[in-house]
Amino acid sequence: xxxxxxxxxxxxxxEHIRSVEAAGAEGxxxxxxxQLSDIDGLIIPGGESTTMRRLIDKYDFLDALADFGxxxxxxxxxxxxxxxxANNIVGQDYAHLSLMxxxxxxxxxxxxxxxxxxxxxxxxxxxxxxxxFIRAPYVVEVGPEVEVLATYQDKxxxxxxxxxxxxxxxPELTDDHRLTEYFVKxxxx
Amino acid sequence: MSKIGTDRVKxxxxxxxxxxxxxxxxxxxxxxxxxxxxxxxxxxxERVPSDIRAAGGVARMADPTIVEEVMxxxxxxxxxxxxxxxIVEARVLESMxxxxxxxxxxxxxxDEVYHLNKRDYTVPFVCGCRHLGExxxxxxxxxxxxxxxxxxxxxxxxEAVRHMREVNGQVRKLVNMNEDEVMTYAKDLGxxxxxxxxxxxxxxLPVVNFAAGGIATPADAALMMQLGADGVFVGSGIFKSxxxxxxxxxxxxxxxxxxxxxLIAKVSKGIGTAMKGLEISTIAPEERxxxxxx
Numbered sequence: 001x002x003x004x005x006x007x008x009x010x011x012x013x014x015e016h017i018r019s020v021e022a023a024g025a026e027g028x029x030x031x032x033x034x035q036l037s038d039i040d041g042l043i044i045p046g047g048e049s050t051t052m053r054r055l056i057d058k059y060d061f062l063d064a065l066a067d068f069g070x071x072x073x074x075x076x077x078x079x080x081x082x083x084x085x086a087n088n089i090v091g092q093d094y095a096h097l098s099l100m101x102x103x104x105x106x107x108x109x110x111x112x113x114x115x116x117x118x119x120x121x122x123x124x125x126x127x128x129x130x131x132x133f134i135r136a137p138y139v140v141e142v143g144p145e146v147e148v149l150a151t152y153q154d155k156x157x158x159x160x161x162x163x164x165x166x167x168x169x170x171p172e173l174t175d176d177h178r179l180t181e182y183f184v185k186x187x188x189x
Numbered sequence: 190m191s192k193i194g195t196d197r198v199k200x201x202x203x204x205x206x207x208x209x210x211x212x213x214x215x216x217x218x219x220x221x222x223x224x225x226x227x228x229x230x231x232x233x234x235e236r237v238p239s240d241i242r243a244a245g246g247v248a249r250m251a252d253p254t255i256v257e258e259v260m261x262x263x264x265x266x267x268x269x270x271x272x273x274x275x276i277v278e279a280r281v282l283e284s285m286x287x288x289x290x291x292x293x294x295x296x297x298x299x300d301e302v303y304h305l306n307k308r309d310y311t312v313p314f315v316c317g318c319r320h321l322g323e324x325x326x327x328x329x330x331x332x333x334x335x336x337x338x339x340x341x342x343x344x345x346x347x348e349a350v351r352h353m354r355e356v357n358g359q360v361r362k363l364v365n366m367n368e369d370e371v372m373t374y375a376k377d378l379g380x381x382x383x384x385x386x387x388x389x390x391x392x393x394l395p396v397v398n399f400a401a402g403g404i405a406t407p408a409d410a411a412l413m414m415q416l417g418a419d420g421v422f423v424g425s426g427i428f429k430s431x432x433x434x435x436x437x438x439x440x441x442x443x444x445x446x447x448x449x450x451x452l453i454a455k456v457s458k459g460i461g462t463a464m465k466g467l468e469i470s471t472i473a474p475e476e477r478x479x480x481x482x483x
Contacts, residue, residue, distance in 0.1 A: 114193065117192050
């Protein structure tokens with residue numbers, strides 16, 4: 001059974017663990033960078049990206065996370081996690097992990113009042129997938145190596161680049177574990 | 190077809206705040222300090238609870254100018270307080286695009302009988318609770334997030350501890366109960382039966398439950414997390430301390446690593462003096478905010 005870590009600094013950690021377990025893998029909460037050597041893949045959960053970044057800096061996590069990805073270990077970022085993976089963020093002159101070649105915009109679908117759920121098709125992963133968008137970002141542009149997996153109202157909301165996967169919505173908030181299962185398969189490879 | 194304002198969307202927003210600290214702020218400058226320190230959200234209000242307590246009189250929704258100023262200053266979610274049962278204050282805050290409304294006993298209640306019907310709104314609500322009965326009633330009315338009432342503006346953790354232990358103890362009791370006994374428990378608590386059944390089935394509350402009302406130090410925040418809080422609200426504790434930026438950062442770290450005592454010791458060193466605080470027995474019963482609402 002593969003071991004999948006969930007970055008445990010802040011956000012919807014418990015839900016991702018539940019989803020990972022439902023997808024047939026072992027879920028481990030990662031609070032210290034030393035734990036990264038114990039796992040085969042990592043999920044960066046939804047939460048507040050500014051809060052996570054501050055804690056990542058505080059505990060010197062940034063390089064360890066980037067190295068984890070550069071050594072070929074799969075990473076799946078949801079919502080705030082998608083922001084952390086991108087190499088270009090609208091309105092900011094800096095990015096975070098810069099592992100995926102894409103430009104993203106924070107809270108691009110609006111504030112909480114505009115948050116929504118909708119059915120989307122995830123190419124090669126799942127049709128009629130119930131996606132929950134909360135103060136969600138979207139991907140504005142992708143580089144040539146990034147494969148777009150889903151769009152909603154012509155905005156990119158899920159993408160993949162090699163062993164990196166991201167979604168603007170929260171697969172952990174529903175009982176539909178197909179996207180997490182897809183990530184578990186990426187890790188098993 | 191997309192749907193807004195569903196339970197999943199409203200409750201999900203609170204799920205994203207878990208493990209975080211929500212800080213009371215009264216202007217843009219404080220909001221920026223809070224965001225910089227790693228707050229997951231800010232609560233925009235006119236005065237922090239200890240100042241409301243000191244000022245006396247009627248406490249109302251903040252001037253929309255303050256709420257707007259805070260919303261423009263930060264990119265993290267902004268919450269704001271409406272009086273218990275004040276339909277129009279809540280609608281005004283919703284129309285401004287506030288991310289979460291706290292139907293709060295910190296303000297003077299507008300209605301002593303009825304809380305808001307929170308199912309009617311697109312914006313989600315957080316409400317205070319002292320025990321499972323109150324928690325279940327608020328969930329029944331559509332609250333998407335709970336917090337302990339504690340005793341706001343005191344810097345005294347004792348009431349928040351009492352309320353967190355009470356709610357979680359009652360949830361444990363319910364979960365272990367024979368299903369035959371649930372209706373009587375619902376009657377005793379004055380709680381909606383269906384909400385109790387759902388809690389029993391899932392083994393936990395259907396919404397997140399934060400700690401609030403008296404958190405003044407990093408150790409207080411970590412204590413509440415150990416008692417089962419999903420996160421913490423800090424009202425007066427930050428901007429009534431000696432050094433708000435230090436306190437804010439230290440409380441954020443202690444909340445993340447609530448079981449790492451060496452780290453809590455480290456972040457608590459030399460951060461300055463906490464807010465002064467109030468002994469609960471010195472507050473006249475009619476001035477206790479936790480007894481507002483039912």
